[in-house]
Amino acid sequence: MLGSYHGVLQTLFRAGVIRGSSFAGIEYYQGLTAHGVINALVLTTFFAVALGHALVSQELQEPLTIFGSTLSMVVMLLGAAMAAAAILAGKATVLYTFYPPLKAHPAFYLGLAIFIVGSWVALYCWIPAYLRWRKNNPGKKTPLAVVGMFAAFIIWQIATLPVAFEVLVLLVPWSLGWTSGVNVVLSRTLFWFFGHPLVYFWLLPTYVLYYTMLPRLAGGKLYSDFAGRMTFVSLIVLSSPLGLHHQFADPGISSSWKGIQGALTLLIAVPSMLTAFTLAASLEFAARQNGGRGLFAWWKKVPYFDRERWLFPYLFCGLVIFLFGGITGIVNASYSMDNIVHNTAWLPAHFHLTVAGPVFLGILGMSLFLITGLLKKPVVSQSMALAIPYVWMAGTFIFSGGLFLGGLRGEPRRTNLGLTYMNPASPSYRPDWWITTHVGMVGGLIMGTAILLYFVVLIRSLVAAPVAVRAGEPLIPLSEAYHDENIPAVRNFAPWVTVAVLLVVLAYYVPISDILKSKFKPAPGYHPDSPVVAGITR
Amino acid sequence: MATSESSGSQINSIEKRVVLAAILFAAGCMAMLAYGTWGLGITVPTCVPDAKNFDHGSVAKLANKNYELHYLASMWKFEPTRVLVPAGSTLDIYVTSKDVTHGLQILGTNVNLMAVPGAITSSRVHFDKPGVYTIVCHEYCGAAHQNMSAAIEVSDKVADISAEGLAELGEGRKIAEDQGCLACHSLDGSTGIGPTFKGLWGQTVQLTDGTPRKVDEAFVREKIQNPDSNHVKGFEPVMPKLPITDEEIKQIEEFLKGLQ
Numbered sequence: 123m124l125g126s127y128h129g130v131l132q133t134l135f136r137a138g139v140i141r142g143s144s145f146a147g148i149e150y151y152q153g154l155t156a157h158g159v160i161n162a163l164v165l166t167t168f169f170a171v172a173l174g175h176a177l178v179s180q181e182l183q184e185p186l187t188i189f190g191s192t193l194s195m196v197v198m199l200l201g202a203a204m205a206a207a208a209i210l211a212g213k214a215t216v217l218y219t220f221y222p223p224l225k226a227h228p229a230f231y232l233g234l235a236i237f238i239v240g241s242w243v244a245l246y247c248w249i250p251a252y253l254r255w256r257k258n259n260p261g262k263k264t265p266l267a268v269v270g271m272f273a274a275f276i277i278w279q280i281a282t283l284p285v286a287f288e289v290l291v292l293l294v295p296w297s298l299g300w301t302s303g304v305n306v307v308l309s310r311t312l313f314w315f316f317g318h319p320l321v322y323f324w325l326l327p328t329y330v331l332y333y334t335m336l337p338r339l340a341g342g343k344l345y346s347d348f349a350g351r352m353t354f355v356s357l358i359v360l361s362s363p364l365g366l367h368h369q370f371a372d373p374g375i376s377s378s379w380k381g382i383q384g385a386l387t388l389l390i391a392v393p394s395m396l397t398a399f400t401l402a403a404s405l406e407f408a409a410r411q412n413g414g415r416g417l418f419a420w421w422k423k424v425p426y427f428d429r430e431r432w433l434f435p436y437l438f439c440g441l442v443i444f445l446f447g448g449i450t451g452i453v454n455a456s457y458s459m460d461n462i463v464h465n466t467a468w469l470p471a472h473f474h475l476t477v478a479g480p481v482f483l484g485i486l487g488m489s490l491f492l493i494t495g496l497l498k499k500p501v502v503s504q505s506m507a508l509a510i511p512y513v514w515m516a517g518t519f520i521f522s523g524g525l526f527l528g529g530l531r532g533e534p535r536r537t538n539l540g541l542t543y544m545n546p547a548s549p550s551y552r553p554d555w556w557i558t559t560h561v562g563m564v565g566g567l568i569m570g571t572a573i574l575l576y577f578v579v580l581i582r583s584l585v586a587a588p589v590a591v592r593a594g595e596p597l598i599p600l601s602e603a604y605h606d607e608n609i610p611a612v613r614n615f616a617p618w619v620t621v622a623v624l625l626v627v628l629a630y631y632v633p634i635s636d637i638l639k640s641k642f643k644p645a646p647g648y649h650p651d652s653p654v655v656a657g658i659t660r
Numbered sequence: 661m662a663t664s665e666s667s668g669s670q671i672n673s674i675e676k677r678v679v680l681a682a683i684l685f686a687a688g689c690m691a692m693l694a695y696g697t698w699g700l701g702i703t704v705p706t707c708v709p710d711a712k713n714f715d716h717g718s719v720a721k722l723a724n725k726n727y728e729l730h731y732l733a734s735m736w737k738f739e740p741t742r743v744l745v746p747a748g749s750t751l752d753i754y755v756t757s758k759d760v761t762h763g764l765q766i767l768g769t770n771v772n773l774m775a776v777p778g779a780i781t782s783s784r785v786h787f788d789k790p791g792v793y794t795i796v797c798h799e800y801c802g803a804a805h806q807n808m809s810a811a812i813e814v815s816d817k818v819a820d821i822s823a824e825g826l827a828e829l830g831e832g833r834k835i836a837e838d839q840g841c842l843a844c845h846s847l848d849g850s851t852g853i854g855p856t857f858k859g860l861w862g863q864t865v866q867l868t869d870g871t872p873r874k875v876d877e878a879f880v881r882e883k884i885q886n887p888d889s890n891h892v893k894g895f896e897p898v899m900p901k902l903p904i905t906d907e908e909i910k911q912i913e914e915f916l917k918g919l920q
Contacts, residue, residue, distance in 0.1 A: 143803065224802065310776070372774045380704055392682040395681075458770075460704060464772045465763050465798035466798065532796065538806045643777075648759050653759060
C-alpha cells in the first residue's frame, strides 16, 4: 500500500499538480526511494519466497523444515523493517539503487543486506527437500514449477553475491565512518552486476505461473514442457553476464565490453520469444478445445471474462503488457539507442511494462489466490477481482505511453519536475512536457484505482466467512503438458549453472580488473540535502 | 487433435523453427547495431585513460569551430552554465563531478553521460542547426536535483565560443599554479610534500621547535618571503624561495581564505 501510494504521488509531482518538495510530510525523493525499495525489492522477493514455499512443498510432497521457513521470514521482515525505518526517518533518501557517493544511514544498507540473506535461507530450505525427492524418484522429471522456482533462486544467489559485497564490504563501513571513501565506479558496476539478473528473479516466478497455471486456467494444456525447461535453464545462463547494459553512459568501462554485454543482452530475448510462442500455442490449444475455429477467430474462445476463472486475466493482461515491455527492453539494450533514452522518462515507462506489468499482476493475482486458498476464504467479489487486471492494464499503457513520449522529448527520470521544469514560474519551465506528464498522471491515477479495488477485494475476502474446499484438490492446480518431451540436456541444473558462472567470469573479469587497475580515487560521502562532504564539521 | 503426446526425445519441429526465428531476430538486431557503431560511428562513452581529472569547468578552442568543453557537475549546477558556439561547431565534451553522481544529457543530441566523481566521461557532438539545446541532470543527486540544468546555444551570428558560469579562478589561484606551489600543496585535502591548502587558513600548526603558530597573514608572508623559517613539524624543510611580490602575496592570502 505504502509503495503504491508513493507511486501515484510521483505522477502528481511530475505533472506539476503538486509543486513542492514534499507532500503530507514525505519529501519527493524520499517517497521515490520508498516506492522503489518497497515495490521492486521487498514485495517481489517476499512473493518469490512465498510462491517457492507453496510450489516446492506441493509438487515435491516433501516437508519443508518449519524452522528454516520461519527463520527466513523473520530475517526478511527484520531486514525490511530496518530499511523501511531508515527511509521513513528521512535518512536513506538515496533511491533503490543507492548509488554512492550519496550516503544513507547504515541501518538502510544493513537492513537490505539482512533482507537478502533471509531470502537465501528460503532456498537453502528447499535444497534438502529436492535432494530427497530426487533420491526417492529416480528417473522422474522434476516438476516444471519446481524447476522454475529453483532457476529463479539460482539466478538470485549468483546475482546477490556482488551486491552483498558492495553493500557489506564497500558501503556499510563507509556509512559507519570506518573508511573515508568508496570506489564509485566499482560500486556501480557491482550493483548492476546484480541489477540485471534481479529482473529475471522478478520475472521467473511469473513465468512459472504462465507455464504451469495459465494453460489449465484457459481450459487446455501447456503446449510444450520442454519449452518451459529450456527457458528456465537458458535464463540461468544468460541473466547475469549483462549488467553493463545499465552502464552504457558510465565512465571507466570500455565501449568494447559494453558492446559485448549489449550483444549478449539481445540473446536473452530468445527464451522470452520461445515463451511467447509456447503460451500462444497453449492458448490456441485451449481455445480450440472449447470450440475455437479459424486462423485468428479462436482468440474469441479464450476465457477473458469468466468470473470463476478470475485469475486468468491477471496472467493474460500481464502477457499483453509484457509484449511492449520486451520490445522496449530491446531498445534499451541496443547500445547506441541508449544515448537517446538513458535516464529519461522512457526508462520507468519500460520497467512499468515489465515489473509493473506481468510481474506485479502475477503477484496481485497469485497473492489473492494463495491467501484465500490457504485461509479457505471466498474471493469477494470475483467480478471485481476479474476487473482489476484490465483496469491496471489500461492504467499502465496510458502511464507508460506518456512517459515514453515524454522521455523521447527529454524528460529526465527521478526528478521532481513540478518544482522547476513543470513550474510556469521557473526559468526552466518546459511547456512542451505538459501533455506527456499529464498523460502519465492520468495513467498513474488509474493504476492507483486498480490498487484500491484490489485492497477492497482482499479485505472483503479476508473478513468473509470461510468456505469449504473440495477435498483432494491441490492448493495450486497445475497444467498438464501436450508435448511432454524427455530431453536430457535440460534435466540437470549442474551444467547450466557451470556455464552461467563461467560466462559471468568471462564477461566481467576484464571490466572489473580494468576498474581496479584504474585506481579511481575513493569518494567521500554526501547527504542528499547538502553539498558539503558528510561528517565534516566546520 | 490428440489430447496428449509424449514426443520422446524429439524437440517439436515447430519449436525448433521458433527458436531459430528468435535467434535470427537477435542476430538481425546485432547486425543493425554493428552498422550503427562501425558504419555510422555512433558510440557510447568509453575509457579516457589520458584525461586528467579536473576540478573546474572550462572551454578551450582546439581549432576553428572545434572546441573542448570541460563540464564540472556539482550539487546543484553545471559549470559552465551557458555556452555559445557558432553553427557548424564540433564539441569534445568531458564531464566529471565534484561530489556525487550526476547525469548530463544534451537534449536533441546523442550526448548522454554519467558524471561520476573521480572519473571522466566523454563524447563528441556536432552542431549545425542554430538553437538553444538544454542540458539536464538526469541522475538523482540530492534535494535540488531538479534545479540542475544548463544550455548550449548554437548561433550563426558568432564566430567563436563564449561561456558563462565558469568559476572565477582568481588571481591568487593562478599565481599558486604558475609558481608551482600546487606541486607540493594540494587543494583537495590530501597531504603532499607540503600541507594541503584546503582548510589550512586559520589552522594552528606545530613548528619543529614546539611552538604553535596560527596560519594567518603574517605567517603566510613569513613563509613565502623566508621559506627557511617556521618549519612545520612533519614536513621536510624543502620549500624553495620564489620571486613573489607583496601584491601577489595578498592575492594568495585571499585564495587561501577561500579554501575552507
